[in-house]
Amino acid sequence: MTTARLPRRLTAAEPGWTARADVIVVGSGIAGLTAALRARHLGRTVLLVTKATVDAGSTRWAQGGIAAALSEEDSPEEHLHDTLVAGVGLCDDDAVRVLVTEGPDAVRELIDIGARFDVDDSGAIALTREGGHLRDRIAHAGGDATGAEISRALVAAVQLDLGIEIIENALALDLLVDDAGAAQGVTLHVMGSGQRDGIGAALAPAVILATGGFGQVFGQTTNPYVSTGDGVALSLRAGADIADLEFVQFHPTVMWLGPLAQGQQPLVSEAVRGEGAILLDSSGKPLMRGLHPLEDLAPRDVVAKAIMRRMREEGTPHVWLDGRMLGADTWLQRFPTILENCRTRGIDPVTDLIPVAPAQHYVSGGVRTDLWGRASIRGLYACGEVACTGVHGANRLASNSLLEGLVFARRIVTALDDDLVEREPEESDGPDGLLTHAIRRPMQQVMDVEAGVLRSADSLASAAASLAHLGASGGSRPSTEDWETTNLHQISTVLVHHAAIREETRGSHWREDFPERDDARWRVHLVTRLSEDGTLVTREEPVRGAQE
Numbered sequence: 001m002t003t004a005r006l007p008r009r010l011t012a013a014e015p016g017w018t019a020r021a022d023v024i025v026v027g028s029g030i031a032g033l034t035a036a037l038r039a040r041h042l043g044r045t046v047l048l049v050t051k052a053t054v055d056a057g058s059t060r061w062a063q064g065g066i067a068a069a070l071s072e073e074d075s076p077e078e079h080l081h082d083t084l085v086a087g088v089g090l091c092d093d094d095a096v097r098v099l100v101t102e103g104p105d106a107v108r109e110l111i112d113i114g115a116r117f118d119v120d121d122s123g124a125i126a127l128t129r130e131g132g133h134l135r136d137r138i139a140h141a142g143g144d145a146t147g148a149e150i151s152r153a154l155v156a157a158v159q160l161d162l163g164i165e166i167i168e169n170a171l172a173l174d175l176l177v178d179d180a181g182a183a184q185g186v187t188l189h190v191m192g193s194g195q196r197d198g199i200g201a202a203l204a205p206a207v208i209l210a211t212g213g214f215g216q217v218f219g220q221t222t223n224p225y226v227s228t229g230d231g232v233a234l235s236l237r238a239g240a241d242i243a244d245l246e247f248v249q250f251h252p253t254v255m256w257l258g259p260l261a262q263g264q265q266p267l268v269s270e271a272v273r274g275e276g277a278i279l280l281d282s283s284g285k286p287l288m289r290g291l292h293p294l295e296d297l298a299p300r301d302v303v304a305k306a307i308m309r310r311m312r313e314e315g316t317p318h319v320w321l322d323g324r325m326l327g328a329d330t331w332l333q334r335f336p337t338i339l340e341n342c343r344t345r346g347i348d349p350v351t352d353l354i355p356v357a358p359a360q361h362y363v364s365g366g367v368r369t370d371l372w373g374r375a376s377i378r379g380l381y382a383c384g385e386v387a388c389t390g391v392h393g394a395n396r397l398a399s400n401s402l403l404e405g406l407v408f409a410r411r412i413v414t415a416l417d418d419d420l421v422e423r424e425p426e427e428s429d430g431p432d433g434l435l436t437h438a439i440r441r442p443m444q445q446v447m448d449v450e451a452g453v454l455r456s457a458d459s460l461a462s463a464a465a466s467l468a469h470l471g472a473s474g475g476s477r478p479s480t481e482d483w484e485t486t487n488l489h490q491i492s493t494v495l496v497h498h499a500a501i502r503e504e505t506r507g508s509h510w511r512e513d514f515p516e517r518d519d520a521r522w523r524v525h526l527v528t529r530l531s532e533d534g535t536l537v538t539r540e541e542p543v544r545g546a547q548e
């Protein structure tokens with residue numbers, strides 16, 4: 001298989017300015033904002049850099065809620081069980097244990113910070129259930145606007161803290177690493193922030209990456225435009241371990257907006273099917289009937305795969321979601337955001353069918369960390385969707401991702417306080433490898449068709465060759481879009497590389513030529529590091545902790 005050599009650096013430009021703090025946090029979703037607040041509890045100065053406005057990111061789009069064993073009928077052990085089942089043998093047991101035992105306190109702390117969750121008649125947090133959970137343990141806010149409320153509360157708290165300097169429109173480019181191989185900051189490109197404009201360096205002995213996922217690798221995704229995997233790509237270039245990129249979750253019911261729609265697409269939460277909505281094929285037949293005992297509430301991967309197959313058989317670009325039986329009141333009270341999303345696009349789900357198709361939604365892999373969020377480079381930490389802590393294994397359990405960001409951001413700061421040592425910054429060198437943003441759309445088409453929901457050795461070999469070809473297309477004048485596209489290209493290259501190696505079907509990774517799960521051979525994480533000469537070096541790592 002052809003695999004491109006990847007560059008070790010995004011820009012060779014000299015920084016025009018320097019900023020310093022005890023801790024740099026890159027990204028302002030649930031993970032970055034929590035890490036910044038926590039670092040302040042320990043009296044550290046924090047520089048929070050974020051590439052758009054402070055409230056941009058996947059967090060504010062989260063609909064369903066956040067999972068935690070908050071009720072007396074529930075327990076962390078049961079949450080652990082459900083998470084391990086969803087992860088199909090690839091979760092790191094010890095990481096999941098941390099998630100589920102520290103989760104309830106982390107959610108309570110979020111409430112203390114000011115997040116207002118929906119409550120039941122007794123005033124207790126209202127808990128609901130989602131696919132894969134055997135207990136009611138999903139806390140939600142504003143019906144289906146949980147992420148917006150969490151983001152609002154955290155942003156307000158961060159903005160009130162004078163020890164946190166926030167730089168918006170600041171795109172982190174590369175990790176700065178000293179001669180001893182430790183992180184010492186990041187280079188940034190800042191647009192329109194007074195003295196801090198253009199290329200600069202933010203220096204600190206601790207860098208926390210909280211840059212979110214990489215949905216924009218694919219043509220259609222539920223992720224916002226900022227989800228270009230920059231944190232994974234800059235860690236890869238710096239030589240950090242990157243794991244499990246082949247496990248990309250595709251959400252089965254994303255509103256289909258026409259053949260030319262690209263980028264972020266509106267999600268129709270599976271809670272709508274939970275209330276009774278069903279999927280129909282183009283001839284109006286119930287699509288999931290006979291395919292799984294749970295029919296429309298089968299696991300996400302099963303439903304997405306069934307939809308893709310039916311679309312291929314029928315040559316149609318979407319199927320239908322019928323939620324007319326829910327009635328106007330349920331739509332209005334339970335799903336106000338989704339209702340509005342539909343109506344602004346001329347679809348009234350009370351009377352109309354909703355066109356839906358699978359689209360990229362979440363990535364389980366990322367920067368490999370230990371249980372304290374430490375990456376394989378000293379001084380580098382990662383939390384939230386950018387990280388691979390091992391809690392999701394081969395498939396994420398619904399509503400565990402907000403929780404992961406919250407729990408591991410808290411842990412990082414505890415670890416970092418012990419780890420912190422001052423180091424003087426040094427220069428790093430090497431050529432850059434900037435690609436032009438003009439390759440983004442052709443690259444997404446390659447990923448959609450050849451490395452998306454259904455994969456095979458042939459499609460992946462073809463994808464690798466196309467990516468190598470696109471990677472040789474040369475540079476252009478640096479811009480945010482070029483830097484992001486270069487990051488997307490590097491992530492796509494590792495994703496395809498992993499997907500080709502893993503000759504089995506497990507969780508969200510589906511090989512048409514290897515349709516079975518193979519525990520004897522493949523119950524391992526794939527971990528990749530970029531060598532000095534720009535080639536990918538991949539090893540297998542055993543799953544951590546005891547498994548059921």
Ligand SMILES: Cc1cc2nc3c(=O)[nH]c(=O)nc-3n(C[C@H](O)[C@H](O)[C@H](O)COP(=O)(O)OP(=O)(O)OC[C@H]3O[C@@H](n4cnc5c(N)ncnc54)[C@H](O)[C@@H]3O)c2cc1C
Pocket residue numbers: 026027028029030031032049050051052054055056057058059060061062063064065066067146147170171172173210211212213222223224226227228229230231267361362383384385386398399400401402403405
């Ligand atoms: C539509 C939708 C619905 C979802 N629903 C749920 C749900 O109900 N429950 C659940 O648990 N999960 C849900 N998820 C997933 C969940 O929202 C995310 O996994 C989670 O919010 C990720 O948080 P984060 O802090 O890691 O990243 P994000 O919230 O994505 O934040 C990343 C931040 O990093 C910044 N950034 C990125 N690159 C750079 C760079 N180079 N330089 C500087 N800044 C950078 C971004 O601007 C942003 O501020 C949903 C996701 C989507 C898209």
